[in-house]
Amino acid sequence: MKRYLFIDRDGTLIHEPADFQIDAYDKLALVDGVIPALRKLQDAGYRLVMVSNQDGLGTESFPRDQFEGPHRLLRQILQSQGITFEAEHIDESFEGESRMIDGTPTRKPGIGMLLPYLRDRDVDLAGSWVIGDRTTDLQMAANLGCSGLRIGADGLDWNGIVDRILGRPRRAERQRETRETRITASVDLDRAARPQVSTGIGFFDHMLEQIGTHGGFALELRCEGDLDVDEHHTVEDCAIVLGETLREALGDKRGIARYGLDDPQTPSRLLGQVAIPMDESLAVAAIDLSGRGVFVFDGDFARERVGELSTEMVEHFFRSLSVAIGMALHLKVSGENAHHQVEGCFKAVARALRQAIARDEGSASQLPSSKGAL
């Protein structure tokens, strides 16, 4: 079934000027966040259709050529960013003088221009949305039998629209304070960003950054720990807080791939799916976000320390992380250079995690478990 987003133009894709007419290039300005939002929605399988009232277009009050230049530029900008509208339905009638198709007004909130979607049995109207900035857009949604979202209402912006349509945001924040450490962490699983990490241990920061970068999600983590004792509490507590934050962001895990491998139907391929070589060393990680914290490690590090991090803490970090997230993690490492080995471990786990937390498009509301719970 085809799911559509019927999207208003003025006030929704582009700002609406005081005189309501975008009839010059200098009046064209995109609404904040519209491009990444449309990309996400399009990637999630929605088809985009533009529906706009342009009062008196083609008359003396709004000559067509003044409309078309800026409109073509808008279309070109969107297309250059990979956003394609399947159709544009632009009504040219003045208020109170709507054109009719099959006895139905074409001017919003009328749906005269959209009757073919109602008649197409392959269109899932209940799973489709109208996005606009006016009450007439919401009335049109009701007339179509779609859901409606009004940008600007209650502070709803394009990020909020994506969250509303694609499900709850997979974000979480946590703070934890003990006598040994003070930690704040936040993750956003649906947004890649440069990781922000500071723990007071340079090499450990570098490793945690690998988790965000190769995991493909936004990660911030700050820790002030009792490094005057040693790095044990800092490393352990960062693992716990990071794991708890990830678990919270994952929520009920609907729509995720679950296994850190390409084909969840073939668990025999669980091991060996994410292998990261770094020169002579090789790290292999396999993950199952099963809800059960199990860590299996196979490897010996070539040195006792890398920078200010003792290599025995690497194993301890991943064990604590596995328990806090609730995942089975199998990690194997070989090699001769401890720096390569440790970095390979973090990258392999991050890459496996990236696959496991990826939203499995098309099964957004399904839980990847025959048991019905993870």
Ligand SMILES: [Mg+2]
């Ligand atoms: Mg509008």
